[in-house]
Amino acid sequence: MKEILKKIIVFITVFCYISNIYAESEVIDTTKESQISFEKLAQRLYLREQISNRNIGESILFGSYEQNGILSDGKEPIEWTILKKDINNNSVILISKYILDCLPFNGFHQNVTWETSSLRNGMNRVMLLEMFNDAELSCVLPTYLLNSKNIFNGTYSGEPTYDFLFIPGIDEMLAFFSNEFFVNEARINELTRPNVKRMCYATPYARNRGVRVMGENTKYPGTANYFLRTSGLHGRRKWYGNVFADFFQSFVSENGSIKPDGTGINSIDDGIRPMVQISY
Numbered sequence: 001m002k003e004i005l006k007k008i009i010v011f012i013t014v015f016c017y018i019s020n021i022y023a024e025s026e027v028i029d030t031t032k033e034s035q036i037s038f039e040k041l042a043q044r045l046y047l048r049e050q051i052s053n054r055n056i057g058e059s060i061l062f063g064s065y066e067q068n069g070i071l072s073d074g075k076e077p078i079e080w081t082i083l084k085k086d087i088n089n090n091s092v093i094l095i096s097k098y099i100l101d102c103l104p105f106n107g108f109h110q111n112v113t114w115e116t117s118s119l120r121n122g123m124n125r126v127m128l129l130e131m132f133n134d135a136e137l138s139c140v141l142p143t144y145l146l147n148s149k150n151i152f153n154g155t156y157s158g159e160p161t162y163d164f165l166f167i168p169g170i171d172e173m174l175a176f177f178s179n180e181f182f183v184n185e186a187r188i189n190e191l192t193r194p195n196v197k198r199m200c201y202a203t204p205y206a207r208n209r210g211v212r213v214m215g216e217n218t219k220y221p222g223t224a225n226y227f228l229r230t231s232g233l234h235g236r237r238k239w240y241g242n243v244f245a246d247f248f249q250s251f252v253s254e255n256g257s258i259k260p261d262g263t264g265i266n267s268i269d270d271g272i273r274p275m276v277q278i279s280y
Contacts, residue, residue, distance in 0.1 A: 042135070060082065063132045067100065069207070083176040095176075099201065099202040102268070103119055104266045105267070106118050113159075114230075114231075127274070139279055140277070142277075143164070145160060147229065152170075155231040168229060168275055170258065174191070200226055202224040228250040235248075
């Protein structure tokens with residue numbers, strides 16, 4: 001009888017001990033969840049305060065990325081320009097004010113579109129997590145991208161995609177960097193002329209990474225090329241006596257003009273100017 005009683009006491013003691021540990025872990029988990037929820041709420045309120053006081057074309061701060069080229073002092077806040085505000089859904093479409101990095105559109109010279117490029121994969125896996133913490137990520141929305149054909153030469157630019165981070169295409173140049181939203185011959189011709197609204201400066205970090213910028217003695221010092229999502233004109237070209245390969249990617253040049261025929265798809269000196277859609 002005594003042995004049975006001892007076993008019952010031991011069982012109760014162990015049960016209570018395990019129950020206490022479980023209860024404490026539940027408290028800790030609940031506290032963590034509350035902390036995360038608070039941070040997400042604080043992030044949305046911070047964005048709401050910024051966006052409500054700013055118009056299209058003005059800037060907000062959101063996320064962080066290395067920009068000054070001094071790695072030891074950590075990342076700097078990213079400045080984004082508001083391209084579109086949807087008041088009904090409390091969302092905005094943003095583009096980085098500066099060229100933030102230097103990456104090839106695709107790591108290998110091959111026929112790819114935005115859908116299959118290494119740049120898309122890297123931006124939505126590595127760069128996304130580098131730019132935004134958990135609270136900020138909760139505000140990032142997937143964006144439907146049509147990836148239309150190149151309106152200048154008809155080059156196929158891939159199937160539609162959903163992306164968290166992306167680069168602009170010729171479609172966005174038409175929609176957000178012009179006064180008219182329809183396509184005609186005059187509008188298409190305008191895209192190939194210099195335009196200060198499309199010009200962009202590279203951060204010191206992007207320069208260190210290899211972005212080619214205009215020199216101090218040029219007309220547009222400090223500006224740089226940046227890739228577009230729209231495919232360029234594929235076909236062999238002869239420059240300075242050398243024949244270059246078949247696959248090209250459209251881009252915006254240092255003076256803000258669009259180059260629809262493009263540069264090499266694996267070019268290593270063109271900039272990356274991210275876009276993102278966020279909710280607030």
